[in-house]
Amino acid sequence: MDIQLHRLDLLQCGALQPGTLEVLPVGKKKQQKIAVGDDTGILQVFYLKKGEVQYEWKSPPLGREISSVVMQMAKDKIFVGCGQSIHGFTRKGKEFVKIKTNLTETINHLFVEENMIWTGGEYILNIYDNCKDFGFVMIKDRINDLTCAPIYPGEILSTVVACQDKCLRVFQGEKAFHEFAVEGSATAIGFHGLNPVDNPTHHVGDPVQMIYGTEQGVVGLCSLDAKSMRRTGGLSDRQNRPGAGSSRRARVCCLHTADISKSGALDLLVGRDDGTLELWGLGDAALAAQRLDQAPTPLWETCLQESIRSLGSGHVTGGDFVEVVLATYGGKVLAFTPSSAAKDPTGTQMAQQEEKAEAGTSLMTRMVKGHKSSDLEQAEIKQERARRFQALEQEVARLKAETDKARKDYQNLSSEQIAMQTTTKVSHRFGLTSEEACYILTIESQAAIELIALRADVEVDLLDHSGTSAILSRSRGDPQNPLLAYYRMQEEGSRFQIRLRTVEGLSGTLSAFVVPATQPKTAHLISVSIKPLALHEKTPDVSPDIPMNELRLSGPFTVTDMHSWLAQCVNELPSRPTDDEMVICYRSTFVGTQLYGRYSKGTAIFRSDSITTISVLKDIISKEATGKKIQVSMNVDVKEETFAHFLELVHPKLNYQHALTQQVRMVEPLREVQLQEGETKFLHPELQSVLDQASDIQQQFELQPQKLAFLHNMVISAYRHKWRLRGYQSVDHRIKDLQKLLESYNLESVSAFFSESID
Amino acid sequence: MIPAFQFALGHQVLQGLVTVGRYDGKRPCISAGTTAGKVLIHCPHNRIENPQNEVMFLNINRKITSVVTGMLHPALQRDVLMVGTQTSLMVYDVEENADLFFKEVHDGVNVIAFGQLPGIEQPVCVVGGNCSVQAFDAEGGELFWTVTGDNVSSLAFCDVDDDGHPELLVGTEDFEIRALKSEEVLKEITETDVVLRIEPLHKCRFAYALMHGTVGVYDKLSRAWRVKSKNRVNCIDCFDLDNDGVPELIAGWENGKVEVRNEKSGEVICKDYFQAPVAALVHADYRLDGRETLMCLTSEGDVRGWLPSSSGAEHSGLRSGVAAVEAKENDSWRELTAQKAELTQELASFKEQLKQYKSDGKETGQGVIPTDTKLNASLKANKTHGTVELHLMTSNYSVIRAVVIFAEHLFDGEACMLHPLPPSNNVIVQISPAKDVQTTMNIKAMTGVTLSSVQYHVFELNYTMPKFAMYHQVDETQAPSGAVTFVVQERPNRIWSWIQRSFISIPEQMPAATGSNSLEVNFISLRTGEPLCITMSSQQAGLMTIRTDDMETAGEMVQDLCGFLQVTELESSANFPAEMEKFQQVLTRVDEYNAVRMKLTAEMADSANLVKALIVKAEDYRMLSDMQHLKKAFSSLQQTNGDLIAEYNKRANNHQQLLAQLKEVNMMIQKAAKLRMGHAKSRVVAACRQAIKQNNIMGLFQIIRTGHDASG
Incomplete structure (x- = not known):
């Protein structure tokens, strides 16, 4: 089914936090109001009248950025999380309760039912009963989203928490019940349909239908009950774009279900980090029971170019349609409606429709009257449009004058217009994509970005990122700044991504100066640390029966010491140790080697089938320990059989790249032969197949030009580390031979070379 | 973009070597250079007579550098094929299967253009080679010859001075576009990379494409717009695809993308994608139905054709005219709304600044950096490094964390970035321009209080790098043996002001001269250390001498001086x-x-x-x-x-x-x-x-x- 949604710009407020927009429930009128709280600390409630925004009420500034806005379950009270305090407002805008919590974390997530309040900070889940502490749970990894539902029979609702460490966790009070592994870091959760609390047909014990989204862009549908979680369906993270081939969908920011397409069944709405808003059909209403088993179909999609912070739905324009309401990073509040009247952005037609609806029956008579009145109507609409246009133009002119005056005033104070403090919010995220073994630095700003200047004190490979038209210029680096580069934006955009790859074993800092195109002009410095084992990602466990090298440490260090040293090496570690004995499992995203670690007070053991990993760990830990003046004794056990295993792991990749490089060299000469000879039947079948797939081969090669060199370096460094850990400082004379072997690659010979003795 | 037709030639097509010719005077044929020195001719309309022979090959057996068709011999009333190779030009009559002429061209053939030159009656085949441009008639007679500064990389005809006669535009490998009227150079434009292609748009406008992926449009020798891409641009064409009476600029890219851009604003109207690099874009009435089609060929030999959209015609129609107006209004409404949002934000920002300044900044004057901070810039010559130094300095203790300088011609890329460690309140940027070109540097300096600041004020500064910045003034130097001497009827202080404009570190006041009409200034080149003297004799009125052993520099200075003094005719004698x-x-x-x-x-x-x-x-x-x-x-x-x-x-x-x-x-x-x-x-x-x-x-x-x- 083709459905067209039209965009309505409702409001522009300050920068927004995730989950700070709510559509108020239906009141006396059918039309629903919207509440939104922004970074200036003001909560505002507004509605649409004749296509124009009318404010119902605005709260006084609450002092901090508003970090969450929710409705009390089944009631019409609005609760706002703001810094460490919770504010409750009535429908009319009266603040009836204010709770100052003694939390240290910002209240990012909020859930309210009757007298119970659940709050979620960075790592801690808190429960309040009648404004008094009821319980708290420290979660193993960062909380990305939180909601509550009747899953276990009991006095209070169960809490579902979406965590960074690829888990959905279910708690009943302070007690952990379930831990479900999902495809990636869970970034959003929601219900399929209403929250069962609101749903009178739902009984305790019935499975709860939920949806979740992940960092990698997967959306999953699942059914949750007291005993288990069952994944019932989902959206793939792949999408095909013309010309660019298939690419990954972006991180899921928020999820919602509503019947937008008027099919009788609920549609799934997905708001993503790159600004994509998707509408998915979940199948026929008639098949309600099995509908989740069907593959969803994409109905409609648009891209807003800035990340979506909150999603909701309701009758906001007053028509018969259920409309999508959303808020973006930069503070835009938008509605998407199937009503064609919204095609007119001035809102005139919307107003017209509203009047018609109010007039009710008179509409019918007008219709009967026919053409003449329609002409009249047309003229009316035209006039109204012109009026609105004029009003807007005047408004813009007035603003311009005012801005000019303010600018001049400020210039009198500071001739260079040097800002007291910037008012533009800039934020960033730095994450690993495992399949490409590279990092993505995402930078988002409240205003359009003008340029980004990058600097790093270690070697960093900047990779081409499809989908941006920014122009990259590199400057010649010096030993202090090996990477100096800058991006100039060509198209206006407030969001930018850079893909980069680091060399394992080096640690350093990457800084980015972000300059938004606002006056007074201010640059924001973003720094992210590049860790020596940057390309490792967390896994639930390691496979037991593979040969591993071992590093044993003992000495007078605490768990916290070891934990902080480890944090220098790998990502995704919780901010502090969560147990007396910590166990970590990591996997190298590129080769697939593993790292297992177990440490407690005084002892630590690390195992890995990659000698490089062990060597890097040893270096960093000894450096850090020396810095803290802690005597640590180290013992390395280099197992000979790990190298064969390591080379086997690398083999498929190396072999493929090697063959590809060979084939690419042959394409051009073969083509010439083909042209000269006319037919190619006399060629060896292998050569014929190269000719057949010539363009594929070239394309593959172009996609990853440096990959072969990257793999070679990896094997060479493994060789170096092997001998270094056995006490040989330099094996440079052997490296040349190894390089030669790699050029004419053959697994057996390289393997044999590794096991050869060095003397 | 919905293609009207699509087919595959089944052979590779070399980038840029595609043309459409009517070799029998009626039916168009795509002609393309392909591998192994062959020219492929696709004749779809011969199918009836000769169904096996849709594709023909001509063996040139040399590396083909250019393929162009045109009615070089007006009496023939049909197109002939002009093929350029590294050493020769061949003009071939496809219909008769005979050469019109074959000519060895010593300067090589890099590019061919077909058209009319002023003062020459018959159409000519203009050939751009290594530092030269030649024109031949149908017999192979040389009718025109001139030199250019470097190897010619592109040629086109466009009436850039709006006199009704097209001028010859020559793009060369030293990044220049020259407009030639006969032998006379109307104007030289310095671009930022090798000029790959020039295409006339309409009237006085032409489009160009550069090696590093820039496409743009010039209107009468001044740039209207340009966009850069990280991909390579392979070809451009000008064609009225949306049927609004004005051609669009169509660009084909290395990554298989085809973009249609509005020639006025550079806005992308529509685009399409191919699996292989785009080799060429041509247009012709290829189906013989009276409508021109745009055709795109990829390097793999795939061809796609588009007809001009019919919606353009509807636009002018009455009914949908209303819709068009409405759509336009809606667009302007959205634009206004966006503008409103932007202004609101800016206003809020300034108000916040004012508020904060009033509340606590008044006493201390402390913002992101002290609010009275200023940034000073100056240029100095550095003789030991042979560079020009840009000194940037803040007026107080605030430190410069990073500097980004955008300037054409000065750096390898379009900009240079510096991150001094440890940061201090003054930064020295070493610049050594490879060419003598006057450019404007757009400097952005991120200035903060300390190393650990998170917010930095951005100073934005435009600073001109004079054309001869790489020549440093000295008091005494030995006079070089080479010299150019000429007479200008000007007083020395006019010459002095030219020197002030074109060199750096020149004092305001003209030094007290030995005679009222004489002048002597000495320089040394920062690149080579060679001396250069400019003198004006007091004996003979206005006799100027530029002494240097570098003839090219002398020429550049003569040209710049004449431009400054608005001298249009100048004789000189040279001795180098x-x-x-x-x-x-x-x-x-x-x-x-x-x-x-x-x-x-x-x-x-x-x-x-x-x-x-x-x-x-x-x-x-x-x-x-x-x-x-x-x-x-x-x-x-x-x-x-x-x-x-x-x-x-x-x-x-x-x-x-x-x-x-x-x-x-x-x-x-x-x-x-x-x-x-x-x-x-x-x-x-x-x-x-x-x-x-x-x-x-x-x-x-x-x-x-x-x-x-x-x-x-």
């Missing part, structure tokens, strides 16, 4: 002994290489004959089943083959050398011309060509020295 000696050597070498070439060609003919003989012999032995001798014959054949390849390499090498020397010759003529202005300038070019043709070396030297040949 060192350059002349070098030039003498160049000419000797040209003779040598030419001699070697003749000799090698003769030798090769001998070897080729030997090959033929050996093959016949071997065949005889085979018939006689004399395997032993057969083997022998083949081994000597192999040897001869090896010799031939070696000979070929020698010849190729020799040819490269010869080309390089010929380029030197052309550049010398260009340099000599640049010492003059107006009529004298074009006269030098014409006289030099004449002298070279007659092999009159003495005459050539005299022309370079005096600007006149022996007769004048």
